[in-house]
Amino acid sequence: MNLTFFLLLSLLLFSAGLIAVMSRRNLVTVLVGIELMLNAASVNFMAFNFFVAPDPVVGQIIVLLIIGLAAAEVAVFLAILMVLYRARHEVDAEDIRELRG
Amino acid sequence: MSPTLLVLLTIFAPFVAFGISLVFLMRRPVLAQGVALAGGAVSVLAALLLLAGGPAEPVRHLWFASGNFQLQFGFVFDGLSLAFGAVVAVIAFCIQVYSIGYMHHDPGRTRYFAMLGLFGWSMLGFVYSVDLLQAFIFWELVGLASFFLIGFWYEKPEAIAAAKKAFIMTRVGDVGLFIGVLMILNLTGISDIPALLDAETGLLAHVSGGTLALIMMLLFMGIAGKSAQFPLHTWLPDAMEGPTPVSALLHSATMVAAGVFLFARLHPLFLASEVVVVTVLAVALFTAILSSTIALVERDIKRVLAYSSIGQLGFMLAALAAGSLFAGVLHLILHAVFKALLFLCAGSYIHRFETNDMEEIGRLGARRMRWTTAGLLAGGGALAGIPPLAGFFSKEEVLAAISYAGYTAFWLVALLAAFLTAYYTFRMIFLVTLPARMEQGAKDAAGDSPWVMLVPMAVLTAGAVLGGLMMGPLGGLLGLEVPSHSLISMLPALGAVAVGVGLAWWDFGRARAPRRGFVEALGPLHTLFVNKWYVDDFYRATFGRAVHAVSRLLQKTEEKGLDGGFDNAAISTSRLGGLIARLQNGWVQSYIASVILIVALAGFYLGIR
Numbered sequence: 284m285n286l287t288f289f290l291l292l293s294l295l296l297f298s299a300g301l302i303a304v305m306s307r308r309n310l311v312t313v314l315v316g317i318e319l320m321l322n323a324a325s326v327n328f329m330a331f332n333f334f335v336a337p338d339p340v341v342g343q344i345i346v347l348l349i350i351g352l353a354a355a356e357v358a359v360f361l362a363i364l365m366v367l368y369r370a371r372h373e374v375d376a377e378d379i380r381e382l383r384g
Numbered sequence: 385m386s387p388t389l390l391v392l393l394t395i396f397a398p399f400v401a402f403g404i405s406l407v408f409l410m411r412r413p414v415l416a417q418g419v420a421l422a423g424g425a426v427s428v429l430a431a432l433l434l435l436a437g438g439p440a441e442p443v444r445h446l447w448f449a450s451g452n453f454q455l456q457f458g459f460v461f462d463g464l465s466l467a468f469g470a471v472v473a474v475i476a477f478c479i480q481v482y483s484i485g486y487m488h489h490d491p492g493r494t495r496y497f498a499m500l501g502l503f504g505w506s507m508l509g510f511v512y513s514v515d516l517l518q519a520f521i522f523w524e525l526v527g528l529a530s531f532f533l534i535g536f537w538y539e540k541p542e543a544i545a546a547a548k549k550a551f552i553m554t555r556v557g558d559v560g561l562f563i564g565v566l567m568i569l570n571l572t573g574i575s576d577i578p579a580l581l582d583a584e585t586g587l588l589a590h591v592s593g594g595t596l597a598l599i600m601m602l603l604f605m606g607i608a609g610k611s612a613q614f615p616l617h618t619w620l621p622d623a624m625e626g627p628t629p630v631s632a633l634l635h636s637a638t639m640v641a642a643g644v645f646l647f648a649r650l651h652p653l654f655l656a657s658e659v660v661v662v663t664v665l666a667v668a669l670f671t672a673i674l675s676s677t678i679a680l681v682e683r684d685i686k687r688v689l690a691y692s693s694i695g696q697l698g699f700m701l702a703a704l705a706a707g708s709l710f711a712g713v714l715h716l717i718l719h720a721v722f723k724a725l726l727f728l729c730a731g732s733y734i735h736r737f738e739t740n741d742m743e744e745i746g747r748l749g750a751r752r753m754r755w756t757t758a759g760l761l762a763g764g765g766a767l768a769g770i771p772p773l774a775g776f777f778s779k780e781e782v783l784a785a786i787s788y789a790g791y792t793a794f795w796l797v798a799l800l801a802a803f804l805t806a807y808y809t810f811r812m813i814f815l816v817t818l819p820a821r822m823e824q825g826a827k828d829a830a831g832d833s834p835w836v837m838l839v840p841m842a843v844l845t846a847g848a849v850l851g852g853l854m855m856g857p858l859g860g861l862l863g864l865e866v867p868s869h870s871l872i873s874m875l876p877a878l879g880a881v882a883v884g885v886g887l888a889w890w891d892f893g894r895a896r897a898p899r900r901g902f903v904e905a906l907g908p909l910h911t912l913f914v915n916k917w918y919v920d921d922f923y924r925a926t927f928g929r930a931v932h933a934v935s936r937l938l939q940k941t942e943e944k945g946l947d948g949g950f951d952n953a954a955i956s957t958s959r960l961g962g963l964i965a966r967l968q969n970g971w972v973q974s975y976i977a978s979v980i981l982i983v984a985l986a987g988f989y990l991g992i993r
Contacts, residue, residue, distance in 0.1 A: 301980065305973055313973075376972050383970030 289330035297323035310367075310374040314360050321353045387440045391459045393430035394473060395508045397423040402501030405494050413493035417484055420497035424477040427504060431473035435466045439861065442514045442578055452573060458514035460578065463861030464648060464713060468641075469511045471717050475637040475724050476504040478840035482728055483629045485837035486735055496536060496627070503529035507638040511645060516565055516575040519649075523561075523610070523642060527554050530639045534626040546625040553619040557609020564602030571595070581652055588656055597657040603650065604664060611643025611697045614671040618920050620694055624686040624740075628731030631686060635693040636724035644700045644716050651709050664705035665786075669797045672698035674917055676804035680811070680903050681913045684740040685730045688812050692767060693723055695805060699782045702798060708785030710864045715778035717858070718851045722766035722774055725759055725844035732756040732833045732841070733816070742812060746819030753832045757817055759841045764813045766848040768806040769881045774851025776881075783877045784869055799880045806884025811901060814892035820899060 296319055303316025325346045332342025368374055401423025405416035444458035459465075480500055487493050506525030513519035527550075535547030569575055572590045580586045591599065607613070612620035620640065624631055634640065647654060647664075654660055672695040679691035696719045704712035733756065734740060737748045751757055766775035779802060787795045832838060859866035891901050903910050915921065 304976055379972070380970030383968060 286330055286334040289326060289334075293323045293326040293330065295323075296320075296326060308375050308377050310364055310376055310379075313376060314357065314364075317360075318353060318357070321349055321356075325349050387434060387437060387461050388443050388459070390430045390434045390437070391461070391512055394427050394434060394469060395505060395512060397426035397430070398476070398501040398504035398508070399423075402498045402505060405498040405501070410494050413491075413497075416494040416497050420480055420501055421477075421484075423501055424473075424480045424504065427508065428470075428473045428477045431470040431508075434461070435470040439463050439466065439863075444514055444576070453569075455517060456515055456576065457518050459512040460514045461512075463858075463863060464645075465512050467713070467717065467858055467861050468637075468645060469508055471720055472504070472507050472511060472637040472641075475720055475844075476500070476507075476633060478843055479629045479633045479724065479728070482632075482731070482837050482840040483627075485834045486629050486731055487627065490627075492536070496533075499529060499532045499536070500630075500633070503533060503633060503638055507642065510642055514577060516568065516577055516580065519577070519646070520562065520565055523606075523646070524558065526639055526642050527551060527558070527610070530623070530630075530634055533630040533634070534623045536626055536630065540625065542622075543625040546619075546622040550619040550623050553616050554609040557606045557616050559605075560602040561606020561609075564599050564606070567595075567599050567602070571599075577649060581650070583652075587653055592656075596653075597659045600654055600657050600660040601663065603646070604654070604660065604667075607643035607647050607701070608667065609643070610646075611640050611701065612671075612694045613643075613667055613698060613701065614674055615919065617671060617675065617694050618916075618923065621687050621690040621916075624684070624690055628686065628727060628734055631690070632724045632727030632731065635690065635727060636720040640693060640697055641716060641720060644697060644704070644712065647701060647704050648709060648713055648716070651704060651712075654705065655707055661705050661707075665702050665791060665794050668698040668701035668705065669794055669801065670698075671695070672702070672801035673797060673804070676801050676808060677903075677909075677913045678916050679808040680804065680901055681910065682808075683742055685733065685742045685745065685812065685816070686727070686740055688742070688808060689723070689726050689730060692805060692809065693719075695801060696723070696767070699779065699798070699801070702794065703782040703785045706785045706789040706791060706794075708781065708789075708867075710859060710862060710866065711778070711781035711785040713862065714855060714858060715782050717854070718766070718774040718778040718848075721844055721847035721851055722763045725841060725848050726763035726767065728837070728841050728844065729756050729760040729763060732759075732837055735833060735837070742815040743819065746816045747822060749822050750816045751818075751822075755832050755838050756841065759845045760813060760816065762845045762848045764809045766851070768809040768885060769802060769877065770885070771878070772852055774848050774854075777852040777855055780869065780874055780877055781867070784867065784873065787873075799876055802877060803880040803884040806881040807888050810885045810888035811892050814888060814897075818893055 300316040300319030300321075300323060303319065304313050305316075307313055307316065328342045328346050328349070332340065332346075336342065364374055367379065371379070398420075401420045404419050409416040409419065440461040442458055442460045442462075444456040447455045447457045449455070480497070483496065483500065487496055490496065503526070506522050506529050510519055510522035510526060513522055531547050531551045534550050535543050537543045565575075568580065568587060572580070572587055574580050574586070583589070587599075588596070609616040620635075623634060626634070654664070675691040675694035675698070679688050679695070682688045682691060696715070700712045700715045700719070703715060732753065733745045733750050736753065737745050737750070739745060739748070762773065766773040769776045769779040783795065783798055783802065786798050855866050887902065889897075891897055892899055903913060912918070
């Protein structure tokens with residue numbers, strides 16, 4: 284168990300999240316992908332905190348911040364999703380293009 | 385009453401009438417007429433009282449002083465001002481009375497009478513001016529008022545064009561006049577006319593030779609513009625587009641008379657330069673010939689009269705330039721009387737028959753309008769110079785002045801012009817009164833214009849017949865001796881007139897007359913006269929085209945350069961916006977992709993560094 288292992292794990296998580304965000308059309312899956320990417324970042328922070336700079340505990344604080352941010356983001360995202368679904372009866376990312384310039 | 389009060393009444397009565405009618409009486413033309421007539425009557429009475437009071441010292445009031453320069457407004461009361469001021473007031477009043485009949489159907493009467501007031505005010509102000517700058521201001525006001533009146537029927541495009549032409553042509557001359565006035569001010573610091581005329585301290589004491597000639601030529605430019613002398617004469621015939629009473633006023637006592645009056649006012653200064661004298665004589669007599677020859681072939685009665693005015697103005701200027709103030713002023717005043725009469729007669733025919741064509745007027749039975757025709761005969765005879773009518777005396781004086789000054793060649797030209805004048809005047813009279821045949825029913829159309837039109841014509845007819853009696857009093861007013869001529873010295877002029885009248889009788893008057901002028905046999909000359917010596921065409925081809933080219937150039941510059949430049953800037957901004965807007969495709973995942981890509985690239989860049 285060393286730093287490289289955690290970095291690889293984080294890379295794996297991030298890539299999985301990115302693929303989900305980029306390739307899926309359902310916005311719920313996109314949300315899941317975003318959560319995965321955020322968690323990958325958290326894993327990274329914790330790993331560096333544990334192996335490189337245990338004191339002070341800046342890494343842990345940032346991770347707590349990310350978790351809080353993620354919770355808020357999910358709340359907003361889901362609220363938007365609900366409204367969208369009510370209005371259009373679909374949550375397909377490719378079909379929702381009202382903001383095209 | 386003191387002269388100052390009287391002169392203020394003379395000048396400002398028409399102006400007050402103008403202001404009141406224009407401000408309060410726009411919808412009440414009958415009342416406006418009354419106000420205008422009251423103003424005119426006050427003006428006439430005051431002018432006649434002034435004249436009766438005789439010459440007096442000028443009065444001056446300081447308007448403002450700046451450094452050494454003092455501008456004074458005031459009035460001169462010498463014989464010239466008094467006599468001509470009275471003539472202006474009387475003729476303007478006659479024409480106002482006549483206009484009641486002539487314009488009684490016109491909806492814009494208030495404006496018409498108000499403008500007549502403005503015209504009278506500016507001309508009278510000019511005549512009594514003591515200061516050169518004051519005179520210049522009123523001179524321009526005269527031009528402005530005539531612009532309004534020529535373009536009175538503003539819904540007619542020709543009237544607008546004529547008004548603009550009159551304004552612009554006289555403006556060309558006025559530029560010269562203004563430069564001349566400024567040069568006088570610059571060189572002497574004096575703008576007071578009596579002071580300028582003073583032999584010891586006036587203009588002649590300050591400048592001489594070339595400078596003097598230049599100044600006087602510049603002043604003459606303005607006079608040529610106002611008094612319609614070649615090459616600035618073309619506006620006057622076009623000014624016929626205005627109402628006929630306006631033409632009568634414009635051609636007799638105001639507007640065109642202003643130029644001659646200024647020449648008479650500054651007479652000694654013009655005479656001081658030999659170059660100027662000869663130039664003025666040449667220009668004036670050339671103008672007389674040119675306008676008379678055009679009048680030979682003109683069919684429009686008002687235009688014949690317009691060209692005759694140009695010719696007679698040439699006579700006045702020639703007489704003044706030849707050194708005779710008396711002859712010039714006499715012809716100015718008498719011409720004002722009989723030319724106003726002729727225009728009022730023409731207006732009477734036009735009002736009745738609604739055509740300007742002389743042959744048609746004759747055919748429709750002009751002869752039946754006995755009073756008008758009597759006026760036409762008196763005025764025409766005076767214009768031609770038939771003794772003992774007014775024009776005979778003044779024309780005699782003019783010809784004698786040119787002859788006595790020793791300009792024999794010019795005298796011969798003037799005789800030719802007098803012959804042509806007699807010919808075309810009687811051509812007009814014969815065409816109008818002795819038509820080849822009259823329309824059926826012309827007899828029933830007997831009757832004449834209403835009395836408001838006939839009374840002013842009668843007054844002016846009396847003036848045209850008895851004008852010769854004015855010579856003595858006028859000479860006394862001007863302080864000049866009336867020259868006496870022997871019968872033999874009058875013979876050439878009388879002969880020229882007689883030949884002209886006789887030829888007109890042969891061509892148009894006798895029972896089996898060909899009713900074609902002798903000029904029609906002259907081929908190319910006839911074409912030249914019909915086309916008015918191509919002066920208008922020349923202006924159109926040169927100045928007109930140049931102005932149009934410049935304005936087209938400026939228009940293109942504006943359209944392509946300024947306007948087009950801003951248009952292009954706006955269009956390209958909008959297109960750029962369109963291009964950038966394509967990035968906003970609305971597809972969330974493409975946004976994320978670009979974010980990731982940019983972050984990745986940035987990370988890569990930072991990594992390899």
